[in-house]
Amino acid sequence: MKAAFIGLIGSGKSTLLAAVSGRKYSNTGAAQIEEIMVPVPDARLDWLYGLYKPRKTVRATIDCLDVPGLSFADDHTRASARKILGNVRTSDMLVIVIRAHGGGGVKAEPVKELSDLMTELLLADLELVETRIENLQKQIAKPSKEQTKQKAELDLQLKLRGALESEKPLKTVVKTADENEIVKPLGFFTLKPIVVVFNTAEDNAAQQFDTAGIIDSSVPTISVCAEIEYEISQLDAESKAEFMKDMGLSEPAANKFVQGCYSALGLINFFTAGEDENRAWSIPVGTTALDAAGKIHSDIKRGFIRAETMSYNDLKQLGDEKAVKAAGKMRLEGKTYIVQDGDIMNFRFNV
Numbered sequence: 001m002k003a004a005f006i007g008l009i010g011s012g013k014s015t016l017l018a019a020v021s022g023r024k025y026s027n028t029g030a031a032q033i034e035e036i037m038v039p040v041p042d043a044r045l046d047w048l049y050g051l052y053k054p055r056k057t058v059r060a061t062i063d064c065l066d067v068p069g070l071s072f073a074d075d076h077t078r079a080s081a082r083k084i085l086g087n088v089r090t091s092d093m094l095v096i097v098i099r100a101h102g103g104g105g106v107k108a109e110p111v112k113e114l115s116d117l118m119t120e121l122l123l124a125d126l127e128l129v130e131t132r133i134e135n136l137q138k139q140i141a142k143p144s145k146e147q148t149k150q151k152a153e154l155d156l157q158l159k160l161r162g163a164l165e166s167e168k169p170l171k172t173v174v175k176t177a178d179e180n181e182i183v184k185p186l187g188f189f190t191l192k193p194i195v196v197v198f199n200t201a202e203d204n205a206a207q208q209f210d211t212a213g214i215i216d217s218s219v220p221t222i223s224v225c226a227e228i229e230y231e232i233s234q235l236d237a238e239s240k241a242e243f244m245k246d247m248g249l250s251e252p253a254a255n256k257f258v259q260g261c262y263s264a265l266g267l268i269n270f271f272t273a274g275e276d277e278n279r280a281w282s283i284p285v286g287t288t289a290l291d292a293a294g295k296i297h298s299d300i301k302r303g304f305i306r307a308e309t310m311s312y313n314d315l316k317q318l319g320d321e322k323a324v325k326a327a328g329k330m331r332l333e334g335k336t337y338i339v340q341d342g343d344i345m346n347f348r349f350n351v
Helices: 013-021 043-052 075-086 110-140 147-165 177-186 226-233 237-246 253-264 289-296 298-302 312-318 321-326
Strands: 002-006 034-039 056-058 061-066 093-100 194-200 221-224 267-272 277-284 304-311 331-333 343-349
Touching (some): 002 013, 013 034, 013 061, 013 093, 013 194, 013 226, 013 253, 043 056, 043 277, 043 312, 061 253, 093 110, 110 147, 194 253, 221 253, 226 237, 226 253, 277 289, 289 298, 289 304, 289 343, 298 304, 298 343, 304 312, 312 321, 312 343
Parallel strands (some): 002 061, 002 093, 056 277, 093 194, 194 221, 267 343
Antiparallel strands (some): 034 061, 267 277, 304 331, 304 343
16 A cells, blocks of 8 residues: 655655654655655554564555655646656555644745645646546547447546536545446545645644645544654654653654554554564455455465454453463454454465
């Protein structure tokens, strides 16, 4: 799963990404999209490490794209920004970072900035819809085996254009699985899950912003001071704990942010655990045991027999696998079992 981090120039998105990934921040002003793997914090893996003492622990990750800072100040910069955005249409979600602090002679207008950015995403989608309508009209003029399918898509694209011209995001009109199947390859921005991050001043990290009428109320909004989070990320474990205690923090806000993105993508974790390796595997909500097996290896899916399954909560409560089995909490699940968040699974297979 890929999350594209977008924001205006100076929004602090690269600092935020450095904080959540734990890497060093370098203000290079890069003009290229940079791909960064961000580990997903999960305290359950830490507990499993204490139980199994594995040689290796592997966390789930989110593939993050650090998109160059955007500007829509004039026609030239707008065209450049549209070109940059066109390169992240294949991403699964957007993380929109908004500058919510002053400094550097720039006045912070976070709500207006968010509104302007959402409008630009909507206009970028409208531009794509217009191009698609034009192409479909040309295709339909030539009789072919695909004509019926093309006419159906044209009807849908005309409906999408109407929504965008009324300043409605496409998620408000694309409702059915069939419609989604048609438009998904186009990568419309206003169909993607989004998380909005307000990058605040150090003394105002808890500030809330009124986004009514700009984004849907279901969209997660997070206030965080990217500079402070970056400083925390660069400390060793002991210094980090002391620093957060002094600031009254139970965990870095960056952790909650990553977990929020993970949730917005509709992902859960299941685990494989043992003396060799503990690993968190990310899968979409609703994944079957058979497809979860394929996440690990295609041979396991092909030769799937059953999945020995226990929940993390049962294991933690009872203390070890023997106690889980003795309590009748170890289950044998088949191919169609829907994997639950926190399941610990051992796949039996034969190829």
